[in-house]
Amino acid sequence: MNALTRTAYLQQEHLASITRRHFLQRCTTGLGAMWLAEQSLHAAATGHAALPRRDPTRPLEPRPPHFPAKAKHVIYLHMAGSPSQLELFEHKPQLTQLDHQFCPPSFLEGKRFAFIRGTPRMLGSVHPFHQESKTGQWISNQLPQFERVLDKVCVIRSMNTDQFNHAPAQFLMQTGSPLIGSASTGAWVTYGLGTENQNLPGFIVLLSGGRMVDAGKSVWSAGFLPGVYQGVQCRSDGDPVLYLANPAGIDRQLRGSVISAIEQLNRQTHEELGDPETLARTAQYELAFRMQANATDSFDLKQEPSAVHEAYGTELGKESFANNCLLARRLVERGVRHVQLYDWGWDSHGAAASEDLRDGFVKKCRSIDRPIAALLTDLEERGLLNETLVVWGGEFGRTPMAENRGGVDKRVYGRDHNPQAFTIWMAGAGVKRGHSFGQTDEFGYAVVEDPVQPQDLHATMLHLLGLDHTKLTFPVAGGLQQRLSNVTKQAVVIKKVLA
Amino acid sequence: MSLEARTRWQPLHANRATSTGQAKLVARLSEGDGVPEVIATGTITLNSIYTVDVPISAGGVFNALRLEVLPDDLERAISLPEPGFVLSRIQVKWLPSGDEAQAVDIPLETGYDEDPDAFFEVEASLSDDPGGWCGYPRFHRKRTAVFIPTKPVTLPAGSSLRFVLSQNMQSSGIKAQAIRRLRIAMSPDASWTDLLEAQSLRRAELNTLGKEIDRIPSVAVPVMAEQPLNQLRETRVFLRGNWLTKGALVAPGVPALLGPMLVTNRLQMARWLTSPDHPLFARVAVNRFWEQLFGLGLVESSEEFGTTGQEPSHPELLDWLAVRFARELQFKPKTLLRELVLSATYRQDSRVSSDLLARDPRNRLLARGPRQRLTAEMVRDQALSASGLLSSKLGGPPVMPQQPEGIWRTVYNGGKWVTSPGDDAYRRAIYTFIRRTSGYPSFQTFDAPSREYCTVKRLPTNTPLQALVTLNDPVYLEAAKGLATRMLTAGNTTEQRIARGWQLATGRPMTPRETSPLMELYRQAQQRITDDPKDASALGQTTELAALTVVANALLNLDTVLTR
Incomplete structure (x- = not known):
């Protein structure tokens, strides 16, 4: 597909080089023609007035949305492995009544599971539920801090997907396609809107939980979009951006001298050869020099007062979800467009204590409860929540049946993957507050009302950012205008969750 | 039976x-x-x-x-x-x-x-x-x-x-x-x-025969073979691409629209595809070699010669090269590459006037020599080569050059990134251990594909993150130190040493005009190191070597070095 994408691109480039010679005179890279081609094609295909042209030397410069936006930034908290909705948001008394009984055959007919074999037993929620006072929504006792900000979020209980293994399901949630190679949400968002702070990457990825997301780095790749839109993986310990720090012995002043020498020599090269790409390269060195200062500063959590650390539960120098939440706030504050967090360790199969709903799961809940509550409160206090869209969720749900891997009833409790129903929530810019959307059946097994597919979520996210998901497109495979919400699906904006 | x-x-x-x-x-x-x-x-x-x-x-x-x-x-x-x-x-x-x-x-x-x-x-x-x-x-x-x-x-x-x-x-x-x-x-x-x-x-x-076989030297590489007939698996159409919904049984063959052809297995397919009479094979091949050297193919859509591909810019040249490659050169890539690089077109100066740039910004008309940024692998290999660190060892298992802690993560198998010992950390880039889910970071920054798809060509980008790699990645700092060490032995004056570094990095002698910014940088570095010698030993044991390392670091980041 990549190869074909490029073909399509190059074809249009060819066209553009004939028709828009004037503009090309100002282009400094080959990419320039491509931007233009995409623009002219976009305008022709949609019949809309073309958006401002892209400056090829500044691919990430801010761009206006298609229509007035509610959200300017995204913070996406992906819980890799998929947390159990039945231990957090989905109160199902009827499931509790069936606890430990063999699963009715009707639940198993025609279904495929990742690990369940034969006839499993039903598993009632292992944690008690109660009604939260302000919203009246049922919630378990595992997120006591988050419960206090439940009135800020819109819980979507009717998510469903067609993928039941982690990697393809993560790809679907993050890129709109279960196959490797499509562009991630963050890449689309920065492609559509650029980013406000040119001294920081526009799409930043932060990891916690100790392991890589199952789908690997491709889950934040630019896919078929140009490589500049791929997520930049930053670390909460060490250099936040790779190779940001100068090596020992070269301080900022000396680095400045090095870059100045490079600049002078590059200028000579340009005078001699006249290749505009040389000037563009020099500009990137200057940008890198500024990024060194800005990114270091953005990632310096020591600058935060102790009250903030207290609220988030951050620990300096550690890789943690709490640190990443605080970093996300700092980055959004500085104009980063899309901050993507991945927290690994939510795959509660019950094959080990770390996957036990009463043990590992509880610890995971504790590690996100306070930071998320602090993040939402902090964003609101700073006036950022009304321009930042926060999304939380996994890649699928978990079964109302207990897992019986190897045909043995486990000493520890876990649930298998359930693509038919799961819960996510959104908060912030343009999203209803204290709202609950969608319904599942009495066991939380399948959606019965207002189903939401990943591509609907994508369409809705883009809508909040002022982008029409059918118009933010990119040519792939012989001219097909692909989009985040995937042309093979009927994606709709979920209007009922919009404020 | x-x-x-x-x-x-x-x-x-x-x-x-x-x-x-x-x-x-x-x-x-x-x-x-x-x-x-x-x-x-x-x-x-x-x-x-x-x-x-x-x-x-x-x-x-x-x-x-x-x-x-x-x-x-x-x-x-x-x-x-x-x-x-x-x-x-x-x-x-x-x-x-x-x-x-x-x-x-x-x-x-x-x-x-x-x-x-x-x-x-x-x-x-x-x-x-x-x-x-x-x-x-x-x-x-x-x-x-x-x-x-x-x-x-x-x-x-x-x-x-x-x-x-x-x-x-x-x-x-x-x-x-x-x-x-x-x-x-x-x-x-x-x-x-x-x-x-x-x-x-x-x-x-x-047992006896087995022992004799064991005595024959061999390689431990598994060889692909077709399954015996009785073990062959059926191949069926996946309806709407879904591997769980199987449609009609299919047999090996070629699309019917290509007309009747006697191709039923892979060997026949390979022979048909690479036949000297095949009108496309040699064209596609020479176009790709051309693209490697000139940055753009004669047919720009080098991955697509079909109806959605582009017309060649120089159709007669493409035909001539294709016929020559297939007939006279008998598909020998080295001979073809030699002819291409010795051609008057390739050997043109890449200097461009603003007028020519306006008329032909992307050099489709080949009125000047090609000029492009090095690929990810070349950027690394060149730096190691200029520094004298590059290992020329051929073959063997992949190696793990330096990469920062915390970047390499595997999903399921707990594999670790352990920097290869000795020379193995300085092998050519193609020997680098690559995992699709966790690529080698500095290659990815320089547009190396993530290997999710076969990629015929790469679209080069130009980003600040690339500058950070060649300025600060420990691999490039080591290369700078290596280059500085070679510079030190080149002469008695700083100018001679810097000129040597220039020669090693760019492959051509330094002009007086190019000397002064580097001499100035050398003086500034020397001054910094004398003022505050705290960490300078990380750059070199003596002030002189440390200051030359700073100059080498600049050399390895010049546009003229990163571009060919």
Whole structure:
């Protein structure tokens, strides 16, 4: 597909080089023609007035949305492995009544599971539920801090997907396609809107939980979009951006001298050869020099007062979800467009204590409860929540049946993957507050009302950012205008969750 | 016809079948062919041991026992293989009466599998060794094994046989690897016992031959081969691309729209594709070589020569090159590349006037020489080469050059990134260990593909993150130090040393105009290091070497160095 994408691109480039010679005179890279081609094609295909042209030397410069936006930034908290909705948001008394009984055959007919074999037993929620006072929504006792900000979020209980293994399901949630190679949400968002702070990457990825997301780095790749839109993986310990720090012995002043020498020599090269790409390269060195200062500063959590650390539960120098939440706030504050967090360790199969709903799961809940509550409160206090869209969720749900891997009833409790129903929530810019959307059946097994597919979520996210998901497109495979919400699906904006 | 197929088998009907754990065994007559069989239902527990009792009503002798394991649904299994089984251990006992205390072990000498498995051997089922007869980890057709007792066994009428089948294997995703549908038969055919004798003679011969084979030097690289005919899997159309919804059976061939062609296998396909008469092959090939050298192909869409591809910019040149490559050069890439780089077109100056730039910004008309940024791999190799660090070692397993902590993460296997010792950390970029889910960071920054798709060409970008790699990545700092060390030995004056560095980095002599910014940088570095010598030793032991390292760091970041 990549190869074909490029073909399509190059074809249009060819066209553009004939028709828009004037503009090309100002282009400094080959990419320039491509931007233009995409623009002219976009305008022709949609019949809309073309958006401002892209400056090829500044691919990430801010761009206006298609229509007035509610959200300017995204913070996406992906819980890799998929947390159990039945231990957090989905109160199902009827499931509790069936606890430990063999699963009715009707639940198993025609279904495929990742690990369940034969006839499993039903598993009632292992944690008690109660009604939260302000919203009246049922919630378990595992997120006591988050419960206090439940009135800020819109819980979507009717998510469903067609993928039941982690990697393809993560790809679907993050890129709109279960196959490797499509562009991630963050890449689309920065492609559509650029980013406000040119001294920081526009799409930043932060990891916690100790392991890589199952789908690997491709889950934040630019896919078929140009490589500049791929997520930049930053670390909460060490250099936040790779190779940001100068090596020992070269301080900022000396680095400045090095870059100045490079600049002078590059200028000579340009005078001699006249290749505009040389000037563009020099500009990137200057940008890198500024990024060194800005990114270091953005990632310096020591600058935060102790009250903030207290609220988030951050620990300096550690890789943690709490640190990443605080970093996300700092980055959004500085104009980063899309901050993507991945927290690994939510795959509660019950094959080990770390996957036990009463043990590992509880610890995971504790590690996100306070930071998320602090993040939402902090964003609101700073006036950022009304321009930042926060999304939380996994890649699928978990079964109302207990897992019986190897045909043995486990000493520890876990649930298998359930693509038919799961819960996510959104908060912030343009999203209803204290709202609950969608319904599942009495066991939380399948959606019965207002189903939401990943591509609907994508369409809705883009809508909040002022982008029409059918118009933010990119040519792939012989001219097909692909989009985040995937042309093979009927994606709709979920209007009922919009404020 | 195999001995197994020639043999007349007598199916055995179990009157009792039990399992440890949660599985339930049921003896029944198959609905389809009426053959007696035992099926396992319910949840099959790991390490299940099945006990199957078979009454011997008529009495007689048996020389061989046949076990068949079938998928639940033979037809469906062909397209969607079922969970497999591993028979870890088979024990056969003779029960003269109902009294279990009188059970007598029947020793089995050997076993045959109709198509030996790559993982496990059938003979492992006769002992507690790991493995055993299997369809592992999934299987899609009936599997057959024959076990032969050490000597023929006489069974009086009214007694019974007991089969104890242990299954200890599990696999990821499927878990219990256990038999779900079993048929047992026996035969009084003496040919099986005769086999034993033949086999013991053969064994000695095989051992000798095996040792001789071992003495022949070879490589430990598996060679792809086609499956034997009887093991070929069916290939079906995936309806709407869904691998779970299978459509019509398909056979190897070429799309019908290409017209009738005698291509039915890969070898024929390869020969057809690369035939000197093929109008496309040589064109596509020369275009790709051209693209490697000039940055753009004569046909820009180098991955697409079809109807959605582009017209060549110089059609006659493309034709001429294609014919020459196929006929005179006999597809020898090196000769072709030599011709291309020695051509007047390639050897043009890449200098461009603003007028020409305006008329032909992307050099489609080839009025100037090509100029492009190096690829990710070249950026690294060039820096290592200029510094004298590059290892010229060829071949061998991939290596792990330096990369920062915390970036390499694997999803499931806990693999670690351990920097290769010695020279191996400085091998050419193509030897770098690559995992699609966690690529080598500095290559990715310089537009190396993530290898999710075959990529004919890369779109070069120009980002600040690239500058950070070549300025600060420890690999490039080491290269700068190496280059500085070479510069130091080049002459007595700083200017001579810097000129040497320039020559090594750019491949051409330094002009006086280029000297001054670098001399100035050298003086500034020297000053910084003298003022604050704290960390300067990281750049070099002496002030001179440290300051030259700073200059080398700048050299390796020049546009003229990163561009060819």
